[in-house]
Amino acid sequence: MRSRLQSPDATCSTTVVRLRIEPGTDRKMATSSSTVTEALRAVLHRVGQAAEKCGRGSDRVRVVAVSKTKPVALIRQLYDAGHRCFGENYVQEIVDKAPQLPEDIQWHFIGNLQSNKVKPLLTGVPNLAVLESVDDEKIANRLDSFVASAGRTPLKVFIQVNTSGEESKSGVEPSGCVELAKHVNQNCSNLEFCGLMTIGNLDYTSTPENLKTLANCRSEVCMALEIPEEKCELSMGMSGDFEQAIEMGSTNVRIGSIIFGPREYPEKLTN
Numbered sequence: 466m467r468s469r470l471q472s473p474d475a476t477c478s479t480t481v482v483r484l485r486i487e488p489g490t491d492r493k494m495a496t497s498s499s500t501v502t503e504a505l506r507a508v509l510h511r512v513g514q515a516a517e518k519c520g521r522g523s524d525r526v527r528v529v530a531v532s533k534t535k536p537v538a539l540i541r542q543l544y545d546a547g548h549r550c551f552g553e554n555y556v557q558e559i560v561d562k563a564p565q566l567p568e569d570i571q572w573h574f575i576g577n578l579q580s581n582k583v584k585p586l587l588t589g590v591p592n593l594a595v596l597e598s599v600d601d602e603k604i605a606n607r608l609d610s611f612v613a614s615a616g617r618t619p620l621k622v623f624i625q626v627n628t629s630g631e632e633s634k635s636g637v638e639p640s641g642c643v644e645l646a647k648h649v650n651q652n653c654s655n656l657e658f659c660g661l662m663t664i665g666n667l668d669y670t671s672t673p674e675n676l677k678t679l680a681n682c683r684s685e686v687c688m689a690l691e692i693p694e695e696k697c698e699l700s701m702g703m704s705g706d707f708e709q710a711i712e713m714g715s716t717n718v719r720i721g722s723i724i725f726g727p728r729e730y731p732e733k734l735t736n
Contacts, residue, residue: 501539502546504724505530508707512718515708526711529573531703531721533558534728537565543724544570552597552719556582560589568592575662575719577635580607587611587620597623597662597700597717600636602648609653619655623662623700623717626682628675634664639682646686660698660716661686665706672706676713683714 505528513523531552532540540551544567553559554576563572571594574586578598587593587608599605599622612620624645627636637645642661649658661682665675679701687694700717702710707718722728 501725502542505543505546505548508720508724511708512711515711519712521711525716527717529575529717529719530724531575531719532562532725533721535725537562539725540566550594552721556586559593560585563590563592571595573597573719578604580604583607583611587615587617591617593620595621595623595659598625598635599623599645599649599656600625600627602645605645605649605653605656609655612655619657621657621659622649623660623698624649624658625662625664626679628663628678628682629666631666636663639678642682643685643689647689650690658690658697660700662700662717664703665701672709673713676701676706676710676715680714 508528509523512526512528516523516526527550528548529550529552530540530543530548531554533552533554540562543551549569550571550573552573552575553562554574556574556576556578559572559574563570568591570592572590572592573595574590574593575597577600578586578596580603583604596608599608605622608620608622624642625636626639626642627634628639646658646661649656661679663675663679665672679699683694683697683699687697690697698716699710699714700719701713702708702715702718704720704723707715707720710718
């Protein structure tokens with residue numbers, strides 16, 4: 466059985482195939498890996514159904530497997546099954562994991578990023594594909610400066626918008642997303658503005674309102690930048706609301722717990 470899911474820009478493709486368990490593999494790990502692979506396959510199927518329901522092709526939705534707190538061995542199993550897009554929330558964790566895994570993985574950093582962590586992140590993860598959490602001009606300028614000095618290709622970025630209004634959440638206020646998008650697009654030549662991202666309420670109680678707010682922000686940003694909406698991605702939707710997010714226009718869903726299982730925090734992780 467084989468299914469394929471391509472990202473909107475075709476940089477992240479997913480081919481899921483039946484997992485083969487090699488002789489001598491630890492049975493506990495094999496069982497866990499098989500479960501994770503089947504979970505990913507189920508997510509891809511649901512993504513396809515949600516996209517079809519709203520008249521969109523599943524090849525226009527990227528699935529980012531959020532692997533925070535999970536071991537490299539499980540990520541490698543999904544990689545061997547064909548998946549290429551993975552997301553992490555903590556700088557130290559992604560910097561530790563990335564060198565242990567193949568270079569063609571398309572890493573997404575989706576956590577809050579402090580200015581003093583820009584250098585270790587970009588140095589430690591040369592195959593970072595997208596940074597989804599630019600939330601002010603300071604971090605945009607720092608990223609732009611370091612990318613230039615490192616001589617790497619422009620870094621794709623999403624602007625994080627705080628659609629829920631919670632003080633504990635990072636992200637620019639909806640009213641400020643246009644100005645920040647303009648700043649990135651016009652003043653940060655080493656960054657490539659790709660779209661908007663939101664986390665929303667973690668209990669999913671306000672999902673429709675959060676998703677609608679981000680979609681409205683995209684309309685305003687595209688009008689201000691004079692770009693078509695298909696050139697501005699929406700990264701919204703997680704394990705509890707990704708199908709609804711797709712129906713409301715999401716092109717990038719970040720799925721963690723229903724693929725990898727509950728988070729495990731053996732020690733304090735920080736950015």
